[in-house]
Amino acid sequence: MTKKIKIPIKAAKAVEEENEFLIAAPEVKKLLDEKAKFSLVDIRTEAEFKMMHIEGALLATRDLVEEIFNKWPKDSQVVLYDHTGAQAMMGAQSLVKKGFSNAKAIAGGIDAWSEAIDPLIPRY
Numbered sequence: 001m002t003k004k005i006k007i008p009i010k011a012a013k014a015v016e017e018e019n020e021f022l023i024a025a026p027e028v029k030k031l032l033d034e035k036a037k038f039s040l041v042d043i044r045t046e047a048e049f050k051m052m053h054i055e056g057a058l059l060a061t062r063d064l065v066e067e068i069f070n071k072w073p074k075d076s077q078v079v080l081y082d083h084t085g086a087q088a089m090m091g092a093q094s095l096v097k098k099g100f101s102n103a104k105a106i107a108g109g110i111d112a113w114s115e116a117i118d119p120l121i122p123r124y
Contacts, residue, residue, distance in 0.1 A: 021092040023104040025116045028079055032056060038077035041068075043091055044110070052121050054081065054113055060091075069098060077102040083124075085109040 031038055032055075042053050043060040058064060060080075068078070078095060080088040080103070088105035095103035106113060114121040 021089050021096070021103070021105055022085070022107040023079060024107055025113045028054075028106055028113075029117050031079070036077070038079055039068075039072075041078060041080050042110075043080050043082050043088055048083070052110070054110065054118075054121075057081070068095075072100075074099045075101050079104050079106060081106040081113070082109045084111050 028040070032040075040054060040057040041060050041064070042049050042057040044053075046059060046061075049057075049059045053059070068076075072078075078092075078100060080091045080095075082088040082091075082105075085105055085108045088109060092103040092105040108115070110121065111123055114123050
């Protein structure tokens with residue numbers, strides 16, 4: 001007996017809406033290289049952050065998140081990342097719902113960063 005696998009299929013509109021919250025790892029690398037004014041925020045756990053992170057990233061502590069919501073200008077460019085990108089994308093969507101006009105998530109997270117930009121960051 002064969003086992004059936006359920007694969008969720010998203011409507012094209014849903015995919016387009018998600019893509020508006022994503023930024024590719026090479027684009028973020030370019031921003032870093034150009035010393036663009038933006039904040040790179042790691043939303044993984046403190047232990048994951050201590051093991052490895054993208055240079056220049058801030059760890060999303062409770063205090064930092066409160067500061068972002070209450071003190072940062074709503075037009076601040078914020079790029080979030082997590083392990084594979086899903087949670088960061090939801091975080092970017094939440095920031096946009098809170099009025100931030102320029103919030104994105106690294107597509108594929110730190111895993112994609114390791115694969116495309118810095119192979120010295122171990123994949124896990």
